[in-house]
Amino acid sequence: MSKAVLLVNLGSPDSTSVSDVKRYLDEFLTDERVIDKAFVRKVIVPLIILNTRPKKSAEAYASVWTDEGSPLIVTSEHQAEKLGQSVAPKVYLAMRYGNPSIANVISQILKDGVTSLYVIPLYPQYAMSSYETVVVKVMEEINQQKPDLDVSFLQPFYNDPDYLDILAESIGENLPEGTDKLVFSFHGIPERHLRVSDPSHAHCLCVKDCCTRANPAHATCYKHQCLMTVKGVVERLKLPEDKYFVSFQSRLGRDPWLTPYTDATLARFGREGVKKVRVVCPAFVTDCLETLEEIAEEAKEIFEDAGGEDFAVIPCLNEDDRWIQYLAKQVEGWLNS
Known part of the structure; x- marks a missing residue:
């Protein structure tokens, strides 16, 4: 049995261009677990928010963008790389919104012959607009692409x-x-x-x-x-x-x-x-x-x-070795369960 780990974070636009930011916000704000009011999601978002907010958001993203790209994406990639050096299973990375998408990464996971997957939503606390939407999206893609894939999730670890x-x-x-x-x-x-x-x-x-x-x-x-x-x-x-x-x-x-x-x-x-x-x-x-x-x-x-x-x-845990070792411990617990 081939086992793998999938880290999932929030996501980011592909660039700071208004068009890329608009595309990202469209995906994010039309998620029913982010905006659960149908009228707002289907009318206010496309007619008002997506015609006014992307420019301001693009300026905000530009103020934190690095030469390597989105700070969230770059740091998440480093987290996945460091975790991959600490555990036996291959570690993949996906974003709930934007790229690399959950759909594409799961497709690659299946092409690589993975039969058992451990998903780590990178959220300490449970919320329908963060942890829950990751679980739902991952399961939607698995049910479409390979319903018999063995999948487990790291539970919210807010009080670990x-x-x-x-x-x-x-x-x-x-x-x-x-x-x-x-x-x-x-x-x-x-x-x-x-x-x-x-x-x-x-x-x-x-x-x-x-x-x-x-x-x-x-x-x-x-x-x-x-x-x-x-x-x-x-x-x-x-x-x-x-x-x-x-x-x-x-x-x-x-x-x-x-x-x-x-x-x-x-x-x-x-x-x-x-x-x-x-x-x-x-x-x-x-x-x-x-x-x-x-x-x-x-x-x-x-x-x-x-x-x-x-x-x-105060910085987030980011690439702190102690944080990476915490994730590695969770993976080892899954492997031994």
Whole structure:
């Protein structure tokens, strides 16, 4: 039996041209697990968003693009290469949106004679717009191309002690003495997605303290899993409560999204005299537009304009050897299961 590993990350436009960015956004924003309202997905996106947003997004991508290409793609390729040097099975890389596409990579995997596949969605927490859509897309392609392919998935690892050890160490190494606030900025999602992902439809955002009261819904609750990641990190770093804060970034549209918002939080900190801030984005394991442009550039400007003085983003785990070895350990566990 030939075994292989497939890493799947978010994706990126092929270039910073407006046409490539528009093509990428079209695929991303018409995913029903990203925008679950059919009217918005089928009418607002093509008629309004795709006629206004690509130019601005292209400028944002251009500000972080490297000579090698998209930072997310380049770093993901390096992650796959390093993992491939650490484990026996061949390691492939695909993107949920854009290239290399899941469809094409699975086609290549099958041509290479793979009969057993271990898929690693590169998302620590479960959300329908991240982890779930990867699983769904991979299974759609497998069911079309080879339904009898043996496939397993790495489950969300937001509370895995080994992962939390690595994340906390990485943050601690980038947290200078005298930091006033460590902001954990997670990618936002509409509040509605929490209710949709709750199989009971009676716990998330329905029960007081829903994220801290034990419930089976937590297995698919993004907010709970974000908070558990933070809890694990601050316990390891022994951070007092007044030294850290949790917020959410990247909202789109007018529907209620998870709060508090990162941009508003940083503006408030600046006005209140908070001078030294570090931001970490633990919804990502790879630096991308949301960390390199939205936080490192836009959020920094917001904080400094409001009176803040010392701002920096703590890098994602990227190619950290400890992170690669964590992935290798998961692969070994699959091989031995």
